Amino acid sequence: MLASRRILLIIGGGIAAYKSLDLIRRLRERGASVTPVLTRAGSEFVTPLSVSALAGRNVFQDLFDLTDEAEMGHIELSRSADLIVVAPATADLMAKMAQGHADDLASTLLLATDTPVLVAPSMNVRMWDHPATQRNMKTLKEDGVAFVGPNEGDMACGEYGPGRMAEPLEIVAAIETRIAKGPLAGKRILVTSGPTHEPIDPVRYIANRSSGAQGTAIASALSALGADVIFVTGPADVQPPEGVTVVPVQTAQEMLDAVEDALPVDAGIFAAAVADWRVKSASERKLKKTKDGLPDLSFAENPDILATVCKSKEKRPDLVVGFAAETDDVLKHATAKRKRKGCDWIVANDVSPGTGIMGGSENDVTLITDDGAEDWPRLSKDQVARRLAQKIAEALA
Template sequence: MASNGLAGRQVLLGVAGGIAAYKAADLVRRLGDAGAQVRVVMTENAARFVTPLTFQALSGNPVRLSLWDEGAEAAMGHIELARWAQDILIAPASADLIARLAHGLADDLLTTLCLASAAPVHVAPAMNQQMWAHPATQANLDILRRRGVGVFGPAAGEQACGDVGSGRLLEPLELVARLAARQRGDLLAGRQVLISAGPTFEDIDPVRFLGNRSSGRMGFAIAEAAAEAGASVTLVAGPVNLATPAGVQRIDVRSAREMHAAVLGAAQNCDVFIAAAAVGDFRPAEVALHKIKKRGDGGLSLELTQNPDILADVAALPRRPLLVGFAAETENVEAYARAKLERKRLDLIAANQVGSGLGFEVDDNSLTLISADATLRLPTAPKRELARQLIDVVAQRLRDRGTDNGAGAA
């Protein structure tokens, strides 16, 4: 786990009310293992689920619950805490707390600290899946994201209430990794990173299209990781149902030709192009003006024509960025990936096996990173963690080039 960025870091952990508060006890321990100094502030409702004494024993520091603690507030203790914190992490963050933060309320110690501190604030939502999906909750999160608040999660799965869906608190190790990643803000500082993600759809008629199963999750995770590392990120996204990562400029497209135009338009001044999109190789030669009807013989023939090669055209630019491709294969994964690396003159290719629950439409993945001189295997992990590891490798390759701006021929 990449947590060195937390060594000596002063982390104020806020714990809101909810059954997921029990996981915050393990989170305190994991933060300590990563080298962080931890102080805990609980809401009064959180203390109904886990006692303050538990957090005091794990953190080694007194736990604060109220603005009306006369002993602590005699010397303006909440201001001292606000100044002490280098990061504020709220885990779990309930729907109520998210709403109060979004609207700038300061009606308890935790929300007051968030307003009084200059430290970055991060929230890890945990709530019932219907509460998570409610437009009010999503609108409040959008407000927080626009202010630069980090949103970690939530995960999907079975919930304490018996429902199944999004709203589970991320596991403590994942939260530690997310917080550590936020400390890498200078890794790609000053770099322009262009990423393509998701599928492309090629229309057959007004109601049908050719497409693929790419969810876009890997590409969006890479965009998030690049932004966390300090890059200026442009994300060209095919038709997916995913929220835009904080700090990322997004361009939505549908077809391969639209993606080609958007990427070529943005690639002129980028330092890195990571082609994570699953671009359709072919499109119908003609698009029917009206819905194609069934025929008596039960057959239908489509004439297909080849789409433009986005990677090849970016590689041919006079000012060539560092090029990272993806190879999603069902067999002979490394052999096909290496052939693609050489054929398209890539600097790096990320190969992964797809099909039968692998690659597409899942939260976890594994990657093999192949360059002309090295092979690095990244074992199965959440896509966000793999994305951070990929960005680490990209940053190292930029440093190894030794150029002033990170671009130019490989």
């Protein structure tokens, strides 16, 4: 897929810059050519000699380098690639991109191009969570910039949380997806997946048996067809797919907030098993057994994410697909749910005891649309995902 593809790689100034060396190697293994641009701060972490040796060509660093400008001006450099990748994308680089600054070679290249851009953020967790960075990320996404990561984990500074740059192979997968000329190239699709956890107290919560496997498979299948996928997932048993923008959440309210932040999109696939209820006032301390017996828990209804999106006048996607996991009268309940929620399609499946569907590796679904109910044979969840992704591609064509 990457054979003869031209990647312009901008290496920002962060400790994760060392991963860019492996990224160059991985891209060249797949036949891509890599033109490296090293920022001044980036050169504090990796040397031009190391980058040049792995890329097999000169490193571009200075905006006013007369030799480089004579050989290939920065305007041509910014437009001769199939994709511009910024890895690591620091908070400073993201801010420059969002505000349209052009005070060095990297920011000038990013402003003077109509080439697709993919960024792999890398920064301290506090910097990532800062409202300014979140505003910049939202602006960049609205401008059509694609994201991979950041991941969550230990930081070089000793803190823990989101902000780690995606691993080189994750970035390669995202590059392949961005470059792929699939039927969903240029389409932005939201997928929700997994269960939600509604806290009772600091150690207990309400949940369900959803593994997140089906939603994960759908996100991966859509990405393979070229879509830019935003994957909002609860605490699933399976790892999220590579090459998508992962937004981890815990509760139904957090999932709704993440969904609304992701809009607008071309299509929304709501495969998450969202808890219908939550404890109205979760305890801040662990509840203890008492002589009086069971604790007195008061419940409240969770927000209806699918209905909220379907009824949105300004940001409703062109195609909304819901899921209905039922234990009896599956078609009747799923058809009623589709009408009640207002979604275009609904994927119904029987999760009654003995089917092995909930948390299993297979699914037995019926797709309900305006044209009626279409029964599918029992398939692996990956096969269901590919079949559904193809139908989505046909609908959005």
